[in-house]
Amino acid sequence: MATYEPVLLRRIGRPECQGIEGYRADGGYKTLERVLKELTSEQVTNQVKDSGLRGRGGAGFPTGLKWTFLPKGHPGPIYLCVNCDESEPCTFNNRVLVEKDPHQVLEGIILASYAIRATTAYFYIRYEYGHGMRQMQKAIDEAYSAGLLGKNILGTTFSLDVFVHRGAAAYICGEETGLIESLEGKRAWPRIKPPFPAIEGAFRKPTIVNNPETLANVVHIMERGVDWFKSIGVPPDPKNPRDAGSYGPKLYCISGHVNKPGIVELPMGVTLRELVEKHGGGVWKGRKAKGAIPGGNSMGIIPESEFDIPLDFNGPGTVKALGLGTAAVTIFDDQTSIVDVLHNLCRFFAHESCGQCTPCREGTGWMLKIVERIRRGQGRREDLDILEEVADRIGIMPGTTICGLADGAGWPVKTAIRKFRPEFESYLKTGPRQGVRLQMAQAH
Amino acid sequence: MSHPDTHVRNRDLPPIPGPLPVEIRERIFSLLRRYPSKQAVTLPALHLVQDKLRCVPRWAVEEIADILDLSPAEVHDTMSFYGFFRDESDRLGARRLWVCRSLACALRGADSLLEKASEFLGVPVGGTTSDGTVTLELAECLGACEGAPACMIDDEHVHDISDESRMRELVHRLRNAPAGPASGQ
Known part of the structure; x- marks a missing residue:
């Protein structure tokens, strides 16, 4: 493919890119x-x-x-x-x-x-x-x-x-x-x-x-x-009658364990792998990726083996992630514990649930408590099933909440457990490895 | 972790006298024309008051309610929904340091940074230094993930606080900088 010329970002980085005179001079x-x-x-x-x-x-x-x-x-x-x-x-x-x-x-x-x-x-x-x-x-x-x-x-x-x-x-x-x-x-x-x-x-x-x-x-x-x-992007997927296509340019954010975190404008449909390797400078410290969040925390977590999905509106759904979301990709490397990643995501949603709908307010709180206990090494065998059950039942799709942000709180939990179950199971047996986990911040 | 008990004990501070300064009242009134309902000026008014007084005292809630034809309970309902606004018993220091703890920053070491900031300032998260210069807050994603781990001073991002020494430097700079919180509106 020929090199793509940015449109949305074309003026960024030029002198005078913020003022009206510069903008008018550029048409x-x-x-x-x-x-x-x-x-x-x-x-x-x-x-x-x-x-x-x-x-x-x-x-x-x-x-x-x-x-x-x-x-x-x-x-x-x-x-x-x-x-x-x-x-x-x-x-x-x-x-x-x-x-x-x-x-x-x-x-x-x-x-x-x-x-x-x-x-x-x-x-x-x-x-x-x-x-x-x-x-x-x-x-x-x-x-x-x-x-x-x-x-x-x-x-x-x-x-x-x-x-x-x-x-x-x-x-x-x-x-x-x-x-x-x-x-x-x-x-x-x-x-x-x-x-x-x-x-x-x-x-x-x-x-x-x-x-x-x-x-x-x-x-x-x-x-x-x-x-x-x-002429830019991806036409509707014939296998998905509900896909309206993914046309035009998209701004992709890349963060986490990559050499070059940043923002890049590309035609819709770039693969997650190309985004990480070509535009994010590859995984840091010469390590391998373990997984990624394909479009903001709410979209769920996918393992490295699924990095060949195209990041268009249809792609993440084909591996049972929630969707493209904001197209903000965060990579975590193979030294990172999936339990720590999930704990961070659960803490976010428990903190940010607005409290209006009981399933989300209570569900996000309990999911965090359960993940916290797993992380401390006090997890129980049934915890993974309880987490999945709660995650499946909060949201606009199961019909229990007013807004879709509850779905976004459930998706990381269910994708993490379904896609990384062996790691959770072994963690339940061994508890945290000393020295490699993220430190817990103080409760707010 | 225990903290030296040096953060401000607000109950020992003298109360902030009302009413609102005339210039704040005038700015609140000037915003009314932007919206078809007076209630919509609630958030801008809360920002203006907290920027100036470093908290929103009870009497200011009543004064805002009076200007906007609301019950003080309606203003307080909105104010307390956002963990952002403080009442008089919990006022902010001259500057606010926010340390991000969300995923992109946590993957690059943010959790220990928050602890370090707390240690260097001698206050717990949410607390204010005894000289009233800095309040420490944790933040959920600041939207500065390309510069993770990121912090924010008042409402301006600071990128790449990537180790303990940079946090030490940032805290030192904050404690010695003249206060000048950014304006709300």
Whole structure:
């Protein structure tokens, strides 16, 4: 395959990549100008729908299709909420975009708002991205001064205000209705759906929630067209009738035990093995990989023998991981205990469960307690079965919780046990090996 | 691990007098036009108050509620949902040091870093140094995984705190730097 030329990351690392002048010198906002003058909102929606773009936040829902769920002829207001909560562990692709090229994201926000007829957009950003928040605020201020935001943008009848809204360090705010509740000033408890946000979202008005990377893709789809977008990535898998294809570029985050942790933009469908070996510089210290998280903690854990899966929306599911998730890959080497990895993941979910649904609140707590006792060397033979049973029963798929983050808490547990069972069983017999395990942090 | 009992005992600190400074009230009022409901200003208002006072005292909860036409219980409900905000009995130091403990950082040694930070500062996780300069917090994934193990000072990431000596350096720098917490909004 020929070397892929980055699109989303092409400006990153250049001097002046953050300011409006640099962005305009690179052709920025020309697409917006053309779209506002030549195309209707429906035409923009249709072009995004035809491109096959799927949301980059984790669930992979088709973006254009989501936009069409808005009520037809609604008198407004309609809101766009940009979900830059990005709290899925090991994920930082949106942070890089917002910190280094905020105008690219902002142009996407304006285009999407035009398509869905939103006149107000809220940029919800997690507290931990202070630098990104300040870069985005600066970009918004520059855009107002340049007539790209506010009343009658570029002399058209389209008006838009964009406001930055900061979170307060809670994972659940990345769930789209949790985000909306948080924006409204309430505790971030996800809502029961339906109604979906497109019908009744922020402030009880129709609302679209999109991820910054998704919106950055919109700019390029409007600039280069549907055919260009569909020439990148992977068409639908004929063996999976529910696969809508994985078109376009994707930002992959690589972290953990690799020589070169970082971010890389590639066409969808790169294999996990290529990502680690070619783009992550291989496993550190000359060791071998034991396994990986293919797309953020929620997607589950897979062993090295399954590294040949393509990282598209369909690939991780073929080895019974939850999905592509955020495409954030974390590698752990063969010196790492699977018990330590699972303990870390369980601790995260027990800490971050919002407490609304009993199966998740209690389930994540008990899964952590059981993994803790295994890790201390006090595990019981039945513990693995109990863990699997709990993990199978919490979530939106078994129908016991309001949001899908509970599924994400169960998936690492069941995949770890199913794919690494012999190691767990031997650990149950021998207990922890001295000197190689991660130290336990203090309880919060 | 035991800690020298030097972290701030907040009950010995004098209470913070109200009401809110005029400039904070004005900034809260200026945000109202951004949202169709007053309640939506809850989080921004809490940020503004905590940035300034290093906690959100009970009287400030009542004052925010008054501005936003809410019951103080509604503001407190939101505030207490996020472990982020502190009440007067548990106020923050001038700076907050967060040490990430999630997977990407843990794989590169973060758990022992948190312990080291705790030892160097002489406070448990969540505690504040007796001179009021630094509060130590653990964090779930900061989103700085390419620079693991990562920390955060207030809301700015610090990458590659890869060993004990770098943590020692970071703590030293923090204790001797002039306080200047980043602004909330």
